[in-house]
Amino acid sequence: MAIDSAAIKEHIRGLLIALGDDPDREGLKDTPERVAAMYQEVFEGMNYSNHEIAEMFDKTFEDELDFDDDSKDIVVVKDIEIFSYCEHHMALMFDMKVNVAYIPNGRVIGLSKIARVADMVSKRLQLQERIGTDIAEIMQEITGSEDVAVTIEGSHSCMSARGIKKAGAKTYSTTLRGRFKTDPNLQFYLR
């Protein structure tokens, strides 16, 4: 499903009016257009299902990469920076860092692709926990390995700039799949 820029523009204009402002004043006249363009960018991942994202990267591998490998060694990419938006308030999640670990099962994927998967699923209306489960699901599909773990730390502006107003509070979430769940020794790699 494609993001509807024309509808976003119209609604942002209505929102500006609802806020009591004048959408035709100099500073705001291009705002609906800018917000629509921003949403195309920051919500890009809403155009695709997890399966479609996995397929997208699968195709890239076929074209560019042939990393087929017998390796069963653990791969960990740490400190992937992302931004996302909470689905409760449409508020920014910021200072987010994602760690992704997996145990290859015949297929080692390009490291940048792991960061691209994290980026794409964060570009949705999200929960921090679901960003982790989405990344794990897509990594499992792309690599054919059950053994995937994702940890995420993040700050939620809906908790820092409004409501409870706890500016320094960070949220840590962990998603464990396959052997990462059953073998606590493997969780060492996520620290």
Ligand SMILES: Nc1nc2c(ncn2[C@@H]2O[C@H](COP(=O)(O)OP(=O)(O)OP(=O)(O)O)[C@@H](O)[C@H]2O)c(=O)[nH]1
């Ligand atoms: N589990 C989870 N909760 C989140 C996330 N982002 C925001 N929340 C929480 O979602 C809840 C929404 O609560 P509601 O009571 O429906 O909304 P609210 O009245 O605005 O809540 P307050 O933020 O407590 O003022 C809040 O507790 C938020 O802190 C997230 O990524 N994961």
Ligand SMILES: [Zn+2]
């Ligand atoms: Zn929120």
